[in-house]
Amino acid sequence: MDDTADPVFHLVYRSSVRLLPELRAAALADIFEVARWKNDALGVTGALLIWQDVFVQVLEGDESVVRTLYATIHADHRHDHVALLDAGVVGERVFGGWSMARVGNDHGADIPVEMDREVAAAAPRPVVTVQNTMLDAMREYARDAVGA
Numbered sequence: 039m040d041d042t043a044d045p046v047f048h049l050v051y052r053s054s055v056r057l058l059p060e061l062r063a064a065a066l067a068d069i070f071e072v073a074r075w076k077n078d079a080l081g082v083t084g085a086l087l088i089w090q091d092v093f094v095q096v097l098e099g100d101e102s103v104v105r106t107l108y109a110t111i112h113a114d115h116r117h118d119h120v121a122l123l124d125a126g127v128v129g130e131r132v133f134g135g136w137s138m139a140r141v142g143n144d145h146g147a148d149i150p151v152e153m154d155r156e157v158a159a160a161a162p163r164p165v166v167t168v169q170n171t172m173l174d175a176m177r178e179y180a181r182d183a184v185g186a
């Protein structure tokens with residue numbers, strides 16, 4: 039996608055998972071399948087962190103497209119307590135290679151993150167990139183939600 043000249047708008051929110059434990063894996067697979075297909079068509083990229091009963095999602099793209107998509111996601115009954123954490127124009131896409139990366143500490147994650155901040159601090163990543171900085175922020179947002 040060659041849109042380097044276009045401003046990139048990003049939006050970050052946090053929400054509470056509302057999925058029955060026995061249906062969770064299938065429901066998440068469904069969310070990712072639809073999200074990737076639709077985001078690809080919309081020129082949206084991003085990442086969805088799933089940890090315990092918390093979602094933290096980053097959406098990147100054209101502002102009106104991202105805001106419209108956020109309104110759809112906000113109304114989705116598979117989560118609740120949807121709270122906007124950050125929104126604005128950023129210098130570049132952080133997850134430009136992903137229509138929707140799955141982030142977490144489970145083995146299904148595209149981008150693994152260590153959710154224990156003490157373990158993470160003891161083994162810092164060798165290279166600090168904007169993506170790593172964003173992933174760290176996502177982890178903190180998720181941990182704040184459970185008061186951890």
Ligand SMILES: Cc1cc2nc3c(=O)[nH]c(=O)nc-3n(C[C@H](O)[C@H](O)[C@H](O)COP(=O)(O)O)c2cc1C
Pocket residue numbers: 069072073074076077086093095107110111112114116117138
């Ligand atoms: C936590 C969560 C994240 C989601 N992320 C996306 C996403 O990135 N892109 C997307 O198209 N749909 C996403 N969805 C699904 C949307 O809420 C919606 O079901 C989907 O876009 C289809 O909407 P439509 O039938 O109105 O086209 C997400 C849903 C949840 C619960």
